[in-house]
Amino acid sequence: MNTHTTSKTPVTLLGLGDMGTALGRAWLAAGHPLTVWNRTPKRAEPLVGAGARAAGTAAEAVAAATGPVILCLLDDASVGETLDGIDLRGKDIVNLTTNTPAEAQQRARWAEERGARFLDGGIMAVPPMIGRPEAGGYVFYSGDPALFERHREALAVPAGTTFVGEDPGHAALHDIALLSAMTGMFAGITHAFALIGPEKDLDRARFATLLAEWLGAMSRSALGIAAQLESGNYTEGVTSNLAMMTAANGTLLATARDQSVDPGLLTPYMELMRRRVAQGHGDEGLAGTVGLLGGE
Template sequence: MTNDNKPRVVLLGLGAMGTALAQAWLHAGYPLTVWNRTASRAEPLRALGADVAATAAEAVAAGTLIVTCLMDDASVEDALDGADLVGRDLVDLTTGTPNEADARAVWARDRGARFLSGGIMSSPSMVGVPEAGGYVFYSGSRELLDQHESALAAVLGVRYTGSRPGSAALYDIALLSAMYGMFAGVSHAFALVREEEMPLKEFSGLLTSWLTAMLTSNDTVADQLDSGDYTRDVQANLGMLVSGFRTFEVAAREQDVDFRLLAPYLELLEERLGQGYSDEGTAGAIGLLAKSA
């Protein structure tokens, strides 16, 4: 049941994430208009009370708050081609690059719309479940976010990253990059022990607790980067780390495991060590990744 005091949300895109967002807005009592290129995906939402538009332009005409959750940036432009965006607020939750979001903000402004970019840090199952901890990075117009924060927070937590439209995408990709890097290490770890006696579920528990404990080092790295002192509070210096890492490579060969997932990181640390920074931790190597450094 919708609440007349709540603004209408217009949602374009009903993939797994878009559908979860739609269901959460309906559950929270927001009037909702939806559109999807494959029209059949909208029918279950019609049964839940959503209005279903035949075209994206028709959907946009139904409200002021327009949310896009589409395949990619090109899909956003294609879907909104011909839609009247004058006076609309466009919130783009489509996964893309920072530069794409910056360009899309200019594109929206030229069409008379305010723009907010979002990076979703959630799986569909976390949407509408506050205790699950999912949230969206938002960047761009702070005024727009303040105006619509209640509606946006009804489905996922809200975290503002700054006025640059592309910053939400940047933080989204930064966190996901760290996640996939962790997955690479986890894959390597399972490959090493896959044929040993310990049950893999037992090893999984050990792996989870170890990684959780090690994540506290993130704050130390941040402090070192902020201060420029890469030797501050170092628990294991670069000389020790590289020596140990080379042992990992030998052990991988002994276990008939390809070292390709970890080799690039060893090469990076070896390069920094070769520059004479044996007393540092790993923070100094981060500068080697920044091509402008």
């Protein structure tokens, strides 16, 4: 139901892919006047039917904006192309387009040179999670803190908000760091299912439950690694040290061989562990491997 009122902050939304459309529906449902634009005008029709106003051009949409101008486009190049030549003086630009930290920093300078205020955002959600607080989705924001505070209420409508600093690149950095960790987790899940693949009498659903519970418990190790990186003491609170884990890796590899599973998803990290042990740090936990990647 559209509870449209003029008391809510007007929102301008450029980009109506699946995520942009989900964002637009959430703002409309919360009563925010919404102006939308999309390169393919037909994509605006469902939101117009729900109460949004469609602008004929991106320039028209930005010119009429009195609240945040939200960008949810394909990539950073699309942002540049969409806003090229548009007068941005005095506008509040909130970029929710997926980008790299360096692109976000450069785009912030680009916007400021044109007289605009800038926030970058990294969406930690998929479209079905938008507008559903119980789903747990949220958005990282970084850049102008005053701008974030000015529009915090409107920005919190589609998903939770987490401000991560004045450096415009920090939202993207948090986004990519979490997605990178997720990718590593998916690699482990893929390897685990490959291991049990030949066993026809195993219940995959039951195994999946065990796997999800185990990964959830093990994910808490991130807290210990963070504490060790902060203190510089990589042996603090260690219960399974690198020497022990590196020795156990031989069993993991032997099992993969016996199950005819390619261990290629695991061996790069195992090699990092082996290198750290070879450097004389077998009594450490996993924190010491971070520096081998150049992260510390």
